[in-house]
Amino acid sequence: MNIAIVGVTGVVGETILRVLDERKIPVDELGAFASRDRDVPLHFRGRDWPIRAATPDALARGYDAVFFASSDDASAELAENCARSGAIVIDNSATFRLADGVPLVVPEVNPHDAAADHRIYPVANCTAIVLCVGIAPIARLAGLRSVRVATYQAVSGAGKAGLEALAYEEEGASTSAPTTSMKTPFAAPIFRNVIPLVGSTIDEFGDSGEEKKVAAETRKMLGLPSLHIAATTVRVPVRFAHSEAVFVETERDTTVAEIGAALAVAPGVVYHATGIVTPRDVEGQDLVHVARVRAEGDSKRHFQLWIVGDQVRKGAATNAVQILELLVARGFVGAGSARVSTP
Numbered sequence: 001m002n003i004a005i006v007g008v009t010g011v012v013g014e015t016i017l018r019v020l021d022e023r024k025i026p027v028d029e030l031g032a033f034a035s036r037d038r039d040v041p042l043h044f045r046g047r048d049w050p051i052r053a054a055t056p057d058a059l060a061r062g063y064d065a066v067f068f069a070s071s072d073d074a075s076a077e078l079a080e081n082c083a084r085s086g087a088i089v090i091d092n093s094a095t096f097r098l099a100d101g102v103p104l105v106v107p108e109v110n111p112h113d114a115a116a117d118h119r120i121y122p123v124a125n126c127t128a129i130v131l132c133v134g135i136a137p138i139a140r141l142a143g144l145r146s147v148r149v150a151t152y153q154a155v156s157g158a159g160k161a162g163l164e165a166l167a168y169e170e171e172g173a174s175t176s177a178p179t180t181s182m183k184t185p186f187a188a189p190i191f192r193n194v195i196p197l198v199g200s201t202i203d204e205f206g207d208s209g210e211e212k213k214v215a216a217e218t219r220k221m222l223g224l225p226s227l228h229i230a231a232t233t234v235r236v237p238v239r240f241a242h243s244e245a246v247f248v249e250t251e252r253d254t255t256v257a258e259i260g261a262a263l264a265v266a267p268g269v270v271y272h273a274t275g276i277v278t279p280r281d282v283e284g285q286d287l288v289h290v291a292r293v294r295a296e297g298d299s300k301r302h303f304q305l306w307i308v309g310d311q312v313r314k315g316a317a318t319n320a321v322q323i324l325e326l327l328v329a330r331g332f333v334g335a336g337s338a339r340v341s342t343p
């Protein structure tokens with residue numbers, strides 16, 4: 001298969017490459033793209049691949065699949081052209097997620113939404129994916145009337161800049177070196193702090209962009225357009241893996257035992273009937289962990305749970321590669337593609 005990655009030098013792009021290798025995806029030609037050319041090539045499976053600036057021409061050279069892990073702007077500018085050239089586009093940006101008729105596939109939750117006539121597959125918001133994998137088994141068991149979630153989001157959710165900002169602040173706190181300023185993606189210092197704003201803006205209703213994505217994309221993935229969802233998204237000084245404190249109201253009566261049994265057999269989920277799980281436990285994993293499931297008092301419809309998942313892997317790169325595997329298994333990849341042509 002001929003595969004390209006736009007954003008191959010970023011946190012998600014590097015992880016897509018790792019996951020392709022781990023899952024033994026056949027790669028005949030690799031297109032490695034970033035915002036600009038690099039002098040040093042990328043080493044993958046014994047070969048060196050040049051890293052080039054992403055351009056419409058360079059991306060329309062017969063790739064079977066193109067992963068976007070760059071920015072909303074780059075996807076808006078380049079993705080549709082890739083799809084027209086015959087590639088399946090798997091896009092980690094927010095650009096196409098809520099477009100009508102565009103599926104938002106999490107293979108453990110809604111694989112049936114993939115269809116032969118779609119060429120662009122957005123990967124949902126990382127917080128929403130982790131949430132959906134954890135609550136979809138409850139939706140299937142007893143329906144969902146409402147979901148409330150408070151998140152504890154890792155700095156890597158803001159890409160390399162997020163990891164660098166935390167490292168820089170940590171180092172500054174541990175040395176007496178004079179502080180220099182550094183551009184940070186966060187609205188406040190992140191070291192020894194929590195920041196109740198993920199993203200940079202709050203709308204007229206008081207919601208951040210991340211909070212709106214979590215609500216709208218969760219409804220779409222679960223196929224529950226009128227589900228009530230309220231989210232407060234918070235950045236914490238954790239490197240990898242998002243945690244979520246979730247409060248659900250079900251449509252029908254159920255019990256903690258029934259929910260636990262559903263979670264224990266749910267695809268992509270590790271259920272902890274006892275004890276706790278933390279982001280450090282799940283860093284580098286593809287499974288979403290659910291713990292501390294409990295009823296609110298003697299309620300049969302109100303439950304609380306704690307969900308943790310590595311958002312760079314299951315929330316982005318692994319979900320993207322799983323979409324490719326799903327499409328390959330269904331024979332949707334490859335039609336119309338040719339060998340990658342050289343410039």
Ligand SMILES: NC(=O)c1ccc[n+]([C@@H]2O[C@H](COP(=O)([O-])OP(=O)(O)OC[C@H]3O[C@@H](n4cnc5c(N)ncnc54)[C@H](OP(=O)(O)O)[C@@H]3O)[C@@H](O)[C@H]2O)c1
Pocket residue numbers: 006007008009010011012013033034035036053054068069070071072073074092093094124125126156157158159160161311312315316
């Ligand atoms: N980090 C997460 O947990 C996460 C989770 C889900 C979704 N996402 C989404 O995944 C995408 C990548 O995020 P990230 O965290 O990996 O960011 P990142 O670490 O900042 O990396 C961004 C990558 O995109 C490239 N890039 C930027 N502008 C470009 C352009 N105009 N054309 C081509 N390439 C361009 C960068 O190349 P240079 O190195 O040349 O600048 C770099 O390779 C974003 O859309 C983000 O919202 C991220």
